Amino acid sequence: NAGVTQTPKFQVLKTGQSMTLQCAQDMNHEYMSWYRQDPGMGLRLIHYSVGAGITDQGEVPNGYNVSRSTTEDFPLRLLSAAPSQTSVYFCATLGYSGANVLTFGAGSRLTVL
Amino acid sequence: GQQLNQSPQSMFIQEGEDVSMNCTSSSIFNTWLWYKQDPGEGPVLLIALYKAGELTSNGRLTAQFGITRKDSFLNISASIPSDVGIYFCAGSLRAGGTSYGKLTFGQGTILTVHP
Numbered sequence: 001n002a003g004v005t006q007t008p009k010f011q012v013l014k015t016g017q018s019m020t021l022q023c024a025q026d027m028n029h030e031y032m033s034w035y036r037q038d039p040g041m042g043l044r045l046i047h048y049s050v051g052a053g054i055t056d057q058g059e060v061p062n063g064y065n066v067s068r069s070t071t072e073d074f075p076l077r078l079l080s081a082a083p084s085q086t087s088v089y090f091c092a093t094l095g096y097s098g099a100n101v102l103t104f105g106a107g108s109r110l111t112v113l
Numbered sequence: 114g115q116q117l118n119q120s121p122q123s124m125f126i127q128e129g130e131d132v133s134m135n136c137t138s139s140s141i142f143n144t145w146l147w148y149k150q151d152p153g154e155g156p157v158l159l160i161a162l163y164k165a166g167e168l169t170s171n172g173r174l175t176a177q178f179g180i181t182r183k184d185s186f187l188n189i190s191a192s193i194p195s196d197v198g199i200y201f202c203a204g205s206l207r208a209g210g211t212s213y214g215k216l217t218f219g220q221g222t223i224l225t226v227h228p
Binding site for chain 1: 154201206
């Protein structure tokens with residue numbers, strides 16, 4: 001049982017390049033989300049999905065796209081990377097339990113030059 | 114939006130000392146969570162609190178949900194080197210409707226334990 005798997009672990013991009021951060025879960029959780037972590041700012045919600053075919057914006061969605069074609073996968077796309085998107089990205093899932101207790105992946109560290 | 118203020122931002126302590134950190138909010142929450150993040154890993158849940166006034170322990174860790182529902186604290190007793198990491202508080206409303214899955218995080222407390 002792998003839980004929440006994120007790839008890649010590390011990535012370096014040049015400004016303007018595009019890439020996709022992958023998130024896969026094997027817990028059959030309906031809810032999946034993406035957070036970014038920046039020093040001194042905690043974790044901030046980028047986008048989330050409450051089920052296949054349904055996505056919505058979080059607190060900091062600009063510059064990111066998401067889609068949810070299956071329950072298992074929730075990729076995060078950067079169409080034109082900017083240095084301000086240098087961060088550590090975490091995918092998190094939630095199985096319904098009546099409480100918002102998220103399970104996080106190990107993170108993807110992205111550097112945009 | 115909601116803001117969580119977590120303090121202190123960092124702590125440098127000797128092994129064996131007790132640690133205390135807290136979080137305050139400008140608005141009320143129904144759930145308070147405490148996560149720990151080891152270097153290079155994602156946050157892992159330590160303690161979840163669901164009721165105002167609730168005091169919960171997990172080994173050497175003790176956390177409380179404030180009576181006003183706007184604050185929470187985490188204590189670590191007799192610290193050991195593996196306690197090193199970043200500790201985050203997080204608050205949420207009930208897991209339903211537009212609040213489903215949404216957590217607001219504090220800025221984190223970086224804990225360093227000297228052997």
